Structures are given as structure tokens and as C-alpha cells.
Amino acid sequence: MKYKSQKVAYWFFALSLLLFALQIVYGFIMGFARIGFDGLHEFIPFNTARAVHTNLLVVWLLSGFMGAAYYIIPEEAQRELVSVKLAYVQLISLAVVGVVAIVGFHFNIWEGRKFLEIPRPLDYLVVVNVLLFLGIIIMTLIKGKRKTTTALVLTMGLLFAALLYLPGMLPFDSQVTDSFFRWWVVHLWVEGVWELIMGGILSFLLIKLTGVDREVIEKWLYVIVGLTFLSGVLGTGHHYYYIGVNNIWLIVGGIFSALEPLAFLAMALFAVNMYRKGEKKHPNKLALYWTLGAAIVSFIGAGLLGFAHTLPQTNLYTHGTLVTAMHGHLAFWGAYAMIVLAIISYSLPNMTGRKLYESSRGRIAFWTANIGMIGMTVAFGVAGVAQVYLERKMKMDFMEVQNEISVHFIVLILCATLFGTGIVLYMIDFIKHGRPNDEALETTDN
Amino acid sequence: MLSKKQARTFFLGGTLVTFLVFIGLTVYSLSKSQDQTNHENITEQVVRGKNLWETNNCMGCHTILGEGAYYAPELTKVIDRRGKGYIKAVLTTPVPWAPNGRKMVAYGFSNEEADDLIAFFDWIDDIDLNGFERIVSPLSNDDN
């Protein structure tokens, strides 16, 4: 750590992990409800558990991205954040908005649009919060000594993510138009601007961890984000096949979304090649695990499993089934959860001054979480394929099919337990590092 | 070999072009002549139904037009499948509806509210979904 204000990041990461833990709890509530243990139905019906599960996911990832920006931007711009006080105000208001929204979900207060359940009045608070965040980051960047591509791409991702939140706030009378613009948020986030955020963090980590020349890394960063937008913007069409709009999207969405995996493939090849090329001198091997892991698992979860159901001929049958849940889990985990855990693993020793690089707990956390998540993906996948076949091909009744496939949710819960164990170990490691402090300031590059 | 500047041009150029095409296609496919939803049939009652659908987050258990959660039946073609009387019973009952053990929230809607939701499902039922309606509808006997 070179700048005192970078310490703010620690608290964003702490909030992030706290909400992540809660997200997993609600995941288990849904898992159990699916095998008949729905004792909480009165207080936490499935739709509440689901809205909490997915919104916590989004909020903890955003908190992680913000922490990442507060850590990375000072180092890239070579100056302190313009205001640490405002950054703490922003942290607290983020936590408050998140908690209020989630409490509201337990009292039937929401907007009922998948992933955008936060009610409109709270949306405005989200906007104010994000504006404050962007203000701090952009001012720091403008006043900074240098403007690197890494910092620019990261900031651009965060800025566009904020702008794209707005179409999701427009009201429509038609369910179809509503859904159309819902995707401008959901799809253009995860298959567009969030990839810029991921790319920016990845590039920062690779520069630090591999020691490869910045110019080389940043050139490839442009190529990757170029591929992302080239395929991802028109790839939005893969959500427009069967929701009641023109069938021109079958062709446009089919072709361009089929190209989307290229961006993830490029990211994986990029990370692995830079690692091979580099000097491998950096002692923080755990951060390297998570960094390379994110690049590789995102290619599997988003690239391969996304491709598996993106052609219109396949999506006709898989649209809105557990196949989508299979893909959603591994894609979010690989691309966004792992990159947040990577930047935490990298920055934590630098902020606290405790260099616990050789922790075997950390390694076990990495492997158990990943093996658990892959198991969960397989469980969702088998359930999903069986559902598609029985319900959509054999035309069996929905609930009859659900009873047939409930056994896969026992497997899901077992794998989720393994996954959860890994995450608990990760959190213990986090706590063992202690608090950030000014003694951790260093002048050398780390 | 590609230079950093060329890489940046590729990024900016590609983004601009695809974005403009995307906006163009959006305007085209939402234009009146391309409507597949019978937009003129969206009555006030349908809008009230949609509002109930959203404020109760039915999408947190069900899918509609293939979007939502995978816990409870897809409802795009529910009127074909069950008829309006059955649906009214589901929506008005004061105890959790659970013919197969899995529970729905007991909303205990009034008659009017139930009618609003049914009007909403009725409008949804007639949308041209580029073939998906045949996959989720029990009335389709075709083999694909």
C-alpha cells in the first residue's frame, strides 16, 4: 500500500464478505424449500429468499468493485483519494440502502422485476450513492499524476454501469417492453460493462503479480474489451428471441451472442500467457490463484455454458428453465465473485501489513469453494436438462417434473455445503489479517 | 504486430458501430408496425393486473414469457392450461395453494383483483412469441 486513503477499500471488502455470507444463507433456504423443507414459508417465502439471494449478490459484488476502485485508482493515479470522509459516507449509505431493500423484501415491498426488485424510491438513493462514488473516483483520476489505461477502463466500466441502471427505472404498461429494457440493465451489465470492470481489475492484478510490462498488458486489455462490446451489445438479442418482439433478433442475437465467448476466451488466454511470460517473483501466490481462476472459470461458466443455450434453436427449449440457473451460478462465480476475491486476496496483506502468503487455509478455501461450485453447477445442469426433456419435449406437467428432479437438489445442497465451507475458510483468513493500518505503508512496488 | 493505438481504435470503433446498430434495431422492433403483442388490447384492467403481478413479485417463483424463477409453473399459457375458474380459485384462496405439496403464498385476492390478474394473463396469452408459445402450451400437439 502506498497511499493512506487506500485503506477505505478494506471496509468495502468487509461489507462485501458480510453480505456474501448472508447471500449463501438465503441460497440454502431456497435449496431446502426445493426438497420439501419449507418451514420458513410463512416468513420467508421462496420469492423473498430469491430476491434477497440475487440482490445481495449484486450489492456485494458492487461493494467489492467499489473497494477495488478505491484501492486501485490511487495507485494508478499516484495520489490520495480526493476525500476519504466522503468515501466512508458512501460506504455507509450503500450499506443502509442495501439493508433497507432487503428488509423490505420480507414485507412484500418490491418492484417484482427479476434482478431489479429494489423499489423505485430506493432506486433514486442508489443513483445518488453511485454518483458520489463516481465523483470521488473521477476527481481523483483527473487530479492524478497519470492516467493509465487500466484506470480508464475500470472507471469507464463503473460509469457505464451507473448509466445503464437508468433504463431499468423506466415504467411501461406492457410486460414485453418492460422486459425489453430490463435486459438493458441485466444483460448489458454482465455481458458488457461489468466485463470492463473485470478487465480493469484483472489487468491491474496481472501487472502487479506477473511483472509483465504494462504496455503489453494494456494493449490486450483494449482488445478484450473491444471484443466484449463488439459481441455483447448486439448479443442482447439472445434475450429477445421469445419475449414477444420481432424475430429479427433470432438472427442478430444468435450470431453476436455466439461470438461473446471469444471475449472470455481472450481473457483466459491473456491471463495464462501473462503468467507464463512473467517473472513469477511476487510472493502472494493466493492472489495469483484467484486471478487466474477467475479468468479460467469465467470462460467455462459464461463462455462455454452461455454458448450451450444461446443459439435460438436450443434456447427455444431451455428458455426459463434450471439450465439458466446452472449457467447463472458458474458465470457469476467465475467472472465476478472470483475477481472480487482475487483483489481482496491481493490487497489485504498490503493494507494490513500482515503477509500471510503461505496460509494453507487460503489454499484449501480456494479449492473447496471451486470444487463445491462446480458440483453445484453440475447438479443444476442435470436437473435442468432433465426438466427440459420431460417438460418441454415430453410435455409432462411442470410439478410432476419437479418431483422427478428433486433428488438433484439434495446433491446441490451437499455441494453447496462444500462451497460454503470454502467461503467460511476464506473469511477466517480475512479476519486473521487484522485491520488496515498506516504502518503498512510502503514505498516499494507490491 | 498490433499496436496499443490500433487496439484502442478497434475498441472505440467497434463499440460505436454496434451500439448505433443496436439503437436502430431497437427503434425498429418496438415500432408500431412490428408489434406482436396486440398493444391496443392493454386495457386499464390489464395494467392493474400487471401492477399486482409486480408488487407481489410473482416472478420470484413463476416464469412468464420464460423469465423469472424456476420454482413454480410457467404462466404464459396458464389460461389455456387451466381455465379462468381454476386460476381464480388459486388467487382467492386464503390458505397456501399447494396441490402437489409445494406452497404458493396465500394472497387471498378479492374477486376484482383476481379478475385483473386474469385479464393480464389473457393479454399475455395472445402474444406472438416466435414459436415459444407452442413449447409451453399444452394445446400444441406438434412434435418439436
Ligand code: HEM
Ligand atoms: C459473466 C458473464 C455472464 C453472467 C454473470 C451471466 C449470467 C446470467 C444470468 C443470471 C442469467 C439469467 C438472467 C435472467 O433470467 O434474468 C443469464 C441468462 C442467459 N445467459 Fe448469461 N451470463 C453471462 C454471460 C453469458 C454469455 C457469454 C452467454 C452466451 C454465450 C450467455 C448466455 C445466456 C443466455 C442465452 C441466457 C438466457 C437464458 C434463458 O433464456 O432463460 N451468458 N445469464
Ligand code: HEM
Ligand atoms: C451456496 C449456496 C447456494 C445455493 C444453495 C444456491 C441456490 C440457488 C437457488 C435454489 C436459486 C433459485 C433457482 C430457482 O429459481 O429455482 C438460485 C438462484 C441464483 N443464484 Fe444461487 N445458490 C447458492 C450460491 C450462489 C452463489 C455463490 C452465486 C453467485 C456467485 C449465486 C447466484 C445465483 C443467481 C445469479 C441466481 C439466479 C439464477 C437465474 O435466475 O437463472 N448463488 N440459487
Ligand SMILES: [Fe+2]
Ligand atoms: Fe445475456
